[in-house]
Amino acid sequence: MLRFLVRRTLGALVILLIVSMITYALFFAIPADPARLYCGKTCTPENLALIRHDMGFDHAWPVQYWNWLSTIFTGGTFNNVHCAAPCFGYSFAKQELVGGILLNRFPTTLSLTIGSAVIFLIVGIGTGMLAAHKQGKATDKIASSVSLLASSMQIYVAGPLALWALCYSTDLLDLPTYVPFTDNPIGWAGGLLVPWIVLSLIWTANYTRMTRSSMVEQLSEDYVRTARAKGMSGTSVFMRYAWRGAMGTIVTVFGIDLGVLLGGAIITETTFSLQGLGELAIHSFRDSDLSLLVGITVVAATLIVFFNIIVDAAYALIDPRIRLA
């Protein structure tokens, strides 16, 4: 296990290096000059050069990349703002340290993800199990068609629709806002309820279908038949054998989904005007805010890589045939 963790962490660091480097390279492949954005209307060439120098844009990108990388460990000072290690740079557009912005935004994305994940896991897996249990019967058919319908829905359609139905026209629920959990847990849940519902509506369908199909597959496995042949009850065959077998697939997909969701649900956050990482990504891109863009990319990539490692470790716990090395 330790060997596995060390090996995978090293691998993850290499991936993150490559990802950040590619982000840098791509940024400079786009013909945009961020310095010009901050130069203002009366922009003289001298001024522009000065700003460029301040922002560090007067070097070739590999040099800039190297500076960015070393600043993480050494820290630095930008615009008279001190940035202690680990320092992820300074956003000239927002006049703030990148690390601070990310820390500020992450709780929103995290809350959005956790809430909807809880709903779509419980509802999705529950419905999928029920459908597998009633395979071929009316319950199964209804569950399957409803989830097919739900999964074909898009957030930019379902989102405004839900806002209209639940908030604007009926006042049933609050308009989406983010209140920190530690300030007011009820306000936190209330403010995120609508996005949770919409997000989980769309994601639930995936989990319903996946749970159903892996359960159906497991139920036809030889070892499940053996369990029945030795007198195990229906419930125990279903839960202790088939579900145990189906769990691997679900945990794998969930781990990957979680990484993606935590990296920022761009469309969801924009639809509900929530200030999470996804919404931040759009802004940083629009503002050609390189250091922020790289920061977000690294955070998103870290989350994905991290959950991949977790998934593999969890899989080994579920299936004793898998050995971690």
Add this chain to the structure above:
Amino acid sequence: MTTQAKPEEVSAGSGGTPFLSVRDLSVRFSTEDGVVRAVDNLSFDVAPGSTLGIVGESGSGKSVTNLAVLGLHNPDRTEITGSIKLDGQELVGASNRELEKLRGRKMSMIFQDPLTALSPFHTIGRQIGETYRKHTGASKKEARDRAIEMLTRVGIPQPTSRVDDYPHQFSGGMRQRAMIAMSLVCDPKLVIADEPTTALDVTVQAQILDLLKDLQQEMGTAIILITHDLGVVARTAQDIMVMYAGRAVERGTVREVLKAPQHPYTWGLLSSMPSLTGDVNVPLKPVRGTPPSLINLPSGCPFHPRCDFREEVIGGGCTSERPPLSPATGHAAACHLKQVQRQDIFIDQIKPRLG
């Protein structure tokens, strides 16, 4: 082992009241293509402590028959008629609860491929112990001790440590031993072994069969042994039933059926396998043609499209009339050929080929 069975006894039986008695069993599956008649009007008995070998080519309904005995078919898509009596108790139409209580305790099953038939997620000890706990209400500790005891009995070395292994840590032969331990943990009086050695290599096959035989003698278990291999039946069984297209086409004691087979399909089976006496120079001749569709069975004798002897049936009838399994007791075959004809054909044409 009597050939002169009592009149009411349908099988070639080994005498006494049968432990398992199957009468007019039919199993039909509804599928998209139509109704599959996997088992049709099948009757047989298994006496306590005896072994019945069921042979027949792939798709002849051997597994379906025995899954019906255990009640493992999906009731939504399967229609089962007839009667299956286990120790006097009717199983056709029995509730799931009743069947659960019988499975693993009074009757159990050994499957072909122990790698897929054992759960990869649970230890061997847990899988054995679980059966024991379910039927005896034993504690975890008692179940574990029992599992170790069973592993010892089936010849697993270091059972106290191997009990905590997972199936993938066992070799193929050991897995099948563990499977046997699991099926015998509650001393069932009937064990159905569905091709228990097919997935194993030859040397291990013999060991597993010997083990089954020894345990049977110790515990007085009746065994139904399903196999493609007549050699295996010859070594282990007292009675044989030959199945074709979901029906019994020949049945009798091992001696009768192997020494003086009466049905053309049995002749085909015997010619298609390496000589029982070990003469390897006689070429193998598989039964010609392919197994029939169970949705659209051939009219008359279902074997007629593949039979070389239907010309010899006096007055025809092979394509129009289904031959019954007769006589009703003792060594019997389902074929329109006259008893003397079968004898002559076997002695003149078949036997010389068998070597």
